Amino acid sequence: MARTRFLIVITMLLASPFILTAQKVQAVPNKPVPTELILEPWIIGSETAAQWNGLLPTVNAPAHRSKAYPGQHLTLAVGAQGKDRDLLLREGTYTFTVAFRGAAQSFQGLHPSQTRRIKAEGADFVLSVLKEAKVDSGKLEDAVSMISLALFEVDWVVPAEAKDGTATFGGTFTSSTGKVTPLKDRTVEILSFDRIAKEGGFKDQKESNDWMMTYYQHPEPSRLLHALRMEKDNPASKQPNGIAFKVAVLKSSSLAAQDLLLRLKGEDRSLRGFALLLLSEAGYDLTSYLKTLTEEEQAWFEKAREAASALPDPYDLRPDASDLYRVTTRMDMLWSLFLVTGDQEPVRAVSQPLAWRDDWKVFTKMRDEYQKTGKRTNGMSIELVRAMAYGASGWSLGSFVRHHPLVTDFVEAWKQDATIPKVIQEELGTLITNPAFKRQ
Structure with missing residues (x-):
């Protein structure tokens, strides 16, 4: 029901240019939602708490x-709805139990x-449209x-040695x-x-x-391992961003890394060699396996490693200036790290070239001059390299904002973060509309 009411508001806003350009947002009268607990909890990754550090009070759902x-x-999350839902959640005391294959663990x-x-x-899209149209969106942000x-x-x-089964929360x-109110049980399928x-x-x-x-x-x-088989003959999988993704996956789970090592025996030499190089890059000691x-x-692998x-x-x-793609290659690697971990740090690094906005102005001036006179610039200057990185940074951030709500939450928080340089904050506000951030 709540989602339906919100979609009606979206439809009204998008269907009426007059509302967007000439009116302030008006509250839509609705029957008040009673403050009450949502009895079915969410089961989410424990890393969610760290991902939300430093974000604004309102975020997208995990x-x-x-x-x-x-x-x-x-871990678990418990929800509530209604005007006083935050107070209801904060004042409560909770007990959780997780049962799996005859064992149970309690948190009291x-x-x-x-x-x-x-x-x-859809809230992020609506708010961005309103802000671009200079509409007072304060009331809608509350809604x-x-x-x-x-x-x-x-x-x-x-458990590390878990067999197939179902965990009940x-x-x-x-x-x-x-x-005392019992919460509804939620289950997670555990796959060995x-x-x-x-x-x-x-x-x-x-x-x-x-x-x-x-x-x-x-x-x-x-x-x-299935991904390595799928990509065995794909040269793109050997690019730095593809390697960075796989190495990050291996670093994230030592158990999965150990299991991969045990299953390599039946694979062909090229796949085994690539997997071993990935494990080595991830920091795992291969001495025992190589024996x-x-x-x-062994000689073949050592030669490949060298x-x-x-x-x-x-x-x-x-x-x-001598390596046009130096920065953009590393930005692709940073996105690979984010895709594995969901961490803010690599995305924040991707935003740093936005500070090179003035170099883009130099580039556009040179481009306009070339279009008028046909005169090319000799060589690649550091300003042009920075200009390319600026455009790539904005384009990639805009793309991820469109498709990854967590990145949207990062960007919205950074716009209000005093530690972020002002020029970067300004550019973060133009990710969707800036011509420099469109594919050239």
Whole structure:
């Protein structure tokens, strides 16, 4: 019902230019929603709390987890709706229990570690349209959230030797008046490494690409071997950003890395060699494994390792006039790190070239001069390299803002963060409309 009301507001706004350009947003009278707990909790990744650090009070909803794998960390979030929902959540006391294959773990006497208002679906787009049209969106910003979520210091880890099964999350909410309300049970399917080895293959390249682009929302590290098989003959998978993605996946799960190592025996030499190079780059000690290989195989791998180029530091964004793609290559690697972890740090680094706005002005002046006179600039200057990086930064950020709500939350917070340089904040406000950030 809440989503339906919000979609009606969206339809009205988008269908009427007059409303957008000439009127202030008017409150739409609705029957008040009673303040009440949402009895069905969310199961989400424990990393959500860290991802929300430093963000604004209102954020996009985290992805619900329906599947999990050995070694993964899960937590719960409890929601409420209504005018006083935040107070209701904060004043409550919570107990949670996780049951899996005959064992149970309890978390008692809990209070929220943080409470966030959750944006309705499509809210970011509507607010961006209103702001671009110079419309007073303050009242709508208050209306775009109809529920709140409370997070807790609960960290349930799927057992390392987990077999296939179902984990059940249950709990109770005790109000400030002492009333105890049972929460509805939620379940997560636990998939063993053996099962993923048999059933986790990708049906086509699109499914593999989708796995990569949404990885941080639904991490599945044990499918990496299937991805390596899918991409075995694809040269693009050996580019720095593709390697950075796979290395980050291996770093994120030592259990999945160990399982991969055990399953390489039946693979062909080229795939095994590439996987071993990835494991080595991820920091794993391969000494014991290499001793199980023949002397000829050991020599082959050591030769391959010596010939392999070390990954560049993705955070080193210094421009170089002799290497046009130095900065953009590293930005692609930074996006790979984000796709695995959902962390702010790599995205913040991607935004740094926005500070080179003046170099874009130099570039456009040179471009206009060329269009008039046909006279080309001799060589590649550092200003032109920075201008290209500026455009690539804005374009990639705009693309991720459109498709990744978490990145939108990052950007909205940085616009109000006093530690972010003013020029970058200004450019973050033009990601969708700036001509420099469109594909050239």
